[in-house]
Amino acid sequence: MTEQSLHRRRFLLGGAAVGAGALLTACTSNEAPAQNNAANVANAGANSQPGTPVTIGFSAPAADHGWMAAITKNARAQAQKFSEVTLNATEGTNDVNQQISQVETLINAKVNVLVILPFDGKALTAVGQQAMDAGIQVINLDRVFDTPLAYRTWIGGDNYRMGVNAGNYIAQQMKAKNIASPVIGEVAGIDSLPLTQERSKGFKDALTRQGFTVGPRVAAEFTPESGEKQTSNLLQSASKLDALWNHDDDQGVGVIAAINNANRKNFLMVGGAGSKNAMNLIKSDAEPLKATVLYSPSMASSAISLARLLGQGKGAGDFAEHEIPAEITTYSAVVTKENVDKYMDVGFDS
Incomplete structure (x- = not known):
């Protein structure tokens, strides 16, 4: 997942979930x-x-x-x-x-x-x-x-907008639940990478605009093992958590494992990228994972x-x-229980 990120991607298309069948x-x-x-x-x-x-x-x-x-x-x-x-x-x-x-x-x-x-x-x-x-x-x-x-x-993809859309969704959910000062956690990817920095900046900017802040934050390595380890650390340091954004659904397998191991399900979680595994969990509505922000392959x-x-x-x-x-920048749509069937065709195996 290493990359040099393009700073100006001016041409936005209306859906990251362009199916495997066509460009548009x-x-x-x-x-x-x-x-x-x-x-x-x-x-x-x-x-x-x-x-x-x-x-x-x-x-x-x-x-x-x-x-x-x-x-x-x-x-x-x-x-x-x-x-x-x-x-x-x-x-x-x-x-x-x-x-x-x-x-x-x-x-x-x-x-x-x-x-x-x-x-x-x-x-x-x-x-x-x-x-x-x-x-x-x-x-x-x-x-x-x-x-x-x-x-x-x-x-x-648009890494900055991934963060923005994740932040906006969480902010909307917090306001809908009338949580005035929520504790919002973040499980990032590799911090040295421009893509991680852009995602985190977009997340912070969106929350700031809505009057919220990013709380406990850890950085994993885009793997299930690192996701589980770092999320365990985050949960141990945060006795209260209202929402959590995980940058990557592959490492999200470990993130969810850590949440289940800690028996901490009293908050909502948003994923990133759009794996089939994440979409199935969203559809079942049985886990804290309520949405994922696309960065679709x-x-x-x-x-x-x-x-x-x-x-x-x-x-x-x-x-x-x-x-x-x-230049063509795909859009980081937010996949929820309400629209998950629309995006299942672009879900990938994690």
């Missing part, structure tokens, strides 16, 4: 553009139809984390939906030099488009730029390269759809612009 209905719509809307590009109706054959190279870190495993799984599944797409995927690795070598192999194979989720954005920047210089368009997925010269389009499906369109020289069908945007 916009990209694959079968409906013809309205006759009286000259701004609509003419390729809208053709995008879902098979087009020019496209070979897409794909490179990502090792699938040693539920979210990361879902990234590769979603990419492969999406590529299979298009008869004209050939996916040339490398074996996932957390060795920076090996990933660079794998991408260079894809460049030498002259794939049409590259989709790269770098283990380390800074370290993979040069090879991304090498691909662009060779005329191969690059979709930079989530962990951003150091310069836009290394990619044609960036698509990824379905972005990999969208990246493959984008790569296909770029390889075929198409734009996003319902957009007036003729070209695929340079």
